[in-house]
Amino acid sequence: MDSLLTEDQLMLRDMVRKFAKERIEPEAGDNERNHRFPQEIINEAAEMGLMGIAYPEEFGGAGMDYLSYMIAVEEVSRACASTGVIISAHSSLACDPIFRFGTEHQKQKYLPSMLSGERIxxxxxxxxxxxxxxxxxxxxxxxxxxxxxxxxxxxxxxxxxxxxxxxxxxxxxxxxxxxxxxxxxxxxxxxxxxxxxxxxxxxxxxxxxxxxxxxxxxxxxxxxxxxxxKGFKIAMVTLDGGRLGIASQALGIARASIEDSIKYAKERKQFGQSISKFQAIQWMIADMWCQYESAWLLTWRASKMKNEGLDYSREAAMAKLMASEAAMFCANKCIQIHGGNGYTEDFNAERYYRDAKITEIYEGTSEIQRLVISRSLLKD
Ligand SMILES: Cc1cc2nc3c(=O)[nH]c(=O)nc-3n(C[C@H](O)[C@H](O)[C@H](O)COP(=O)(O)OP(=O)(O)OC[C@H]3O[C@@H](n4cnc5c(N)ncnc54)[C@H](O)[C@@H]3O)c2cc1C
Structure with missing residues (x-):
C-alpha cells in the first residue's frame, strides 16, 4: 500500500509511527485503565502539528492533505485508540465545521488556538x-x-x-x-x-x-x-469527515491486533512448535490482514475523494462500516490467538477488543452506515 502514498505522506507516517511507538504506546495501557487523559502527549502531538494536519498554514495548520490526517490518526490509534479519537474528534468534528462553514472572522477567532492544540x-x-x-x-x-x-x-x-x-x-x-x-x-x-x-x-x-x-x-x-x-446539514457534512477519522482509528486498532498476533504466534510454543505453524492460526492471520487492507483501501479512496472535493458521503460510510467491523474482527481473533493470556490485562489484546467496539457505535452506528449506503444506492 506504500505505493499509494506520496513521499510527504510516507515521511509523515514514519514520523508519527516513531512518536507513537516511543511516546504513546508505553503509557497507553496505564492511561486507559486509569481513565487518565494523556494531556502531555496531546501537547507533544500539538507541537508536531498533529492537532491541525489538514488545515491551511494561514490559520496555523500543517497545510497537509486529508490522507495525511487519516494516516496520522491510524498510526496514533495503533498505539492508543483513546489518543486517536481525541485528535479525531478535535480535528474532524470541531475544527472542520468551523473551517468549512465559519465566517472569516470566526475562522480567525477560533482556528489558530485550536489548530495549535492550545484549545481542544x-x-x-x-x-x-x-x-x-x-x-x-x-x-x-x-x-x-x-x-x-x-x-x-x-x-x-x-x-x-x-x-x-x-x-x-x-x-x-x-x-x-x-x-x-x-x-x-x-x-x-x-x-x-x-x-x-x-x-x-x-x-x-x-x-x-x-x-x-x-x-x-x-x-x-x-x-x-x-x-x-441549516445546522442539520452542517452536522451531517461534519459527520462524513468524522467517519473517516473513526475509520482510521479502527484501522489502527486492527493493525495493532494483527501485529501483536503475529509476534505472539511466533513466540508461543505448544505441542513442541510455535503456534504460527498451525494452519488454524495462519488462516486467522490471513483473514485479519484481508479485512484490514480492504478497509484501508476504502478509507484511502474516501479520503482522496474528500481531498478532491467530491461527494464522498457513501464512501465515508462504507469505509467506517468496514473498518469498524475489521477492528472488531481482528481484536477478537487477537484474543483468540493469545489464548488465556489474551483475556488478561498483561497483554494489549483485551484493550484492543474493548476499544474496537466503540467504532461500531459513535459517529453513526453500523446500522446507520448501512442506511446511508443503501439509501444512496436505492434513490431514484
Ligand atoms: C464513547 C462515546 C463517545 C461519543 N462521542 C460523541 C460526540 O463527541 N458527540 C456526539 O454528539 N455524540 C457522541 N456520542 C454519541 C453517539 O454518536 C451515539 O451513541 C450514536 O450515534 C448512537 O445513538 P444512541 O446511543 O442514542 O443509540 P440509538 O439511536 O438509540 O440506537 C440504538 C440501536 O438502534 C439502532 N437504530 C437506531 N435507529 C435506527 C434506524 N433508523 N435503523 C436501524 N437501526 C436503528 C442503532 O443502530 C442501535 O443499534 C458518543 C457515544 C459514545 C458511547
Missing amino acids: GAFSLSESNAGSDAGATQTTAKKVGDKWILNGSKLWATNGKQAGIFVLIASTEPELKTRGVSAFIVDANTPGYSVGKVERKLGIKATSTTEIILDNVELSEDALLGEVN
Missing part, C-alpha cells in the same frame, strides 16, 4: 432522546434581541471535560424538526455552560465522554455557525 475542540450533537435520530434535539436556542439563549443538556461529548470550544447543535424552530436546528460555536468559559456527568465506559477510557449542561447560556449573534436552521 468537541462536537455536541447527541442528547438522551436524540442519538441516531439526531434531528430530535431538544436543546433550544432562542433569539432574544441580538443574543442567542441556549438551554438544555447534551450527552456523550468526546473531549467534553478538556474542550475549550464546542460546535453544538440546538433547535431554533422545534416544529420544523431537522429543518429547524442550527449550529453554534460555544466557548466553554461562557456563564451557564457546565460539564455534567462524565461517563464510565467499556473502552477508550483515556478520553472523556461527558454531558454538557446549558443553563441560559447567552451567546452573541456571531456564535451562530453557518445559516440559521
Whole structure:
C-alpha cells in the first residue's frame, strides 16, 4: 500500500509511527485503565502539528492533505485508540465545521488556538432522546434581541471535560424538526455552560465522554455557525469527515491486533512448535490482514475523494462500516490467538477488543452506515 502514498505522506507516517511507538504506546495501557487523559502527549502531538494536519498554514495548520490526517490518526490509534479519537474528534468534528462553514472572522477567532492544540475542540450533537435520530434535539436556542439563549443538556461529548470550544447543535424552530436546528460555536468559559456527568465506559477510557449542561447560556449573534436552521446539514457534512477519522482509528486498532498476533504466534510454543505453524492460526492471520487492507483501501479512496472535493458521503460510510467491523474482527481473533493470556490485562489484546467496539457505535452506528449506503444506492 506504500505505493499509494506520496513521499510527504510516507515521511509523515514514519514520523508519527516513531512518536507513537516511543511516546504513546508505553503509557497507553496505564492511561486507559486509569481513565487518565494523556494531556502531555496531546501537547507533544500539538507541537508536531498533529492537532491541525489538514488545515491551511494561514490559520496555523500543517497545510497537509486529508490522507495525511487519516494516516496520522491510524498510526496514533495503533498505539492508543483513546489518543486517536481525541485528535479525531478535535480535528474532524470541531475544527472542520468551523473551517468549512465559519465566517472569516470566526475562522480567525477560533482556528489558530485550536489548530495549535492550545484549545481542544468537541462536537455536541447527541442528547438522551436524540442519538441516531439526531434531528430530535431538544436543546433550544432562542433569539432574544441580538443574543442567542441556549438551554438544555447534551450527552456523550468526546473531549467534553478538556474542550475549550464546542460546535453544538440546538433547535431554533422545534416544529420544523431537522429543518429547524442550527449550529453554534460555544466557548466553554461562557456563564451557564457546565460539564455534567462524565461517563464510565467499556473502552477508550483515556478520553472523556461527558454531558454538557446549558443553563441560559447567552451567546452573541456571531456564535451562530453557518445559516440559521441549516445546522442539520452542517452536522451531517461534519459527520462524513468524522467517519473517516473513526475509520482510521479502527484501522489502527486492527493493525495493532494483527501485529501483536503475529509476534505472539511466533513466540508461543505448544505441542513442541510455535503456534504460527498451525494452519488454524495462519488462516486467522490471513483473514485479519484481508479485512484490514480492504478497509484501508476504502478509507484511502474516501479520503482522496474528500481531498478532491467530491461527494464522498457513501464512501465515508462504507469505509467506517468496514473498518469498524475489521477492528472488531481482528481484536477478537487477537484474543483468540493469545489464548488465556489474551483475556488478561498483561497483554494489549483485551484493550484492543474493548476499544474496537466503540467504532461500531459513535459517529453513526453500523446500522446507520448501512442506511446511508443503501439509501444512496436505492434513490431514484
Ligand atoms: C464513547 C462515546 C463517545 C461519543 N462521542 C460523541 C460526540 O463527541 N458527540 C456526539 O454528539 N455524540 C457522541 N456520542 C454519541 C453517539 O454518536 C451515539 O451513541 C450514536 O450515534 C448512537 O445513538 P444512541 O446511543 O442514542 O443509540 P440509538 O439511536 O438509540 O440506537 C440504538 C440501536 O438502534 C439502532 N437504530 C437506531 N435507529 C435506527 C434506524 N433508523 N435503523 C436501524 N437501526 C436503528 C442503532 O443502530 C442501535 O443499534 C458518543 C457515544 C459514545 C458511547
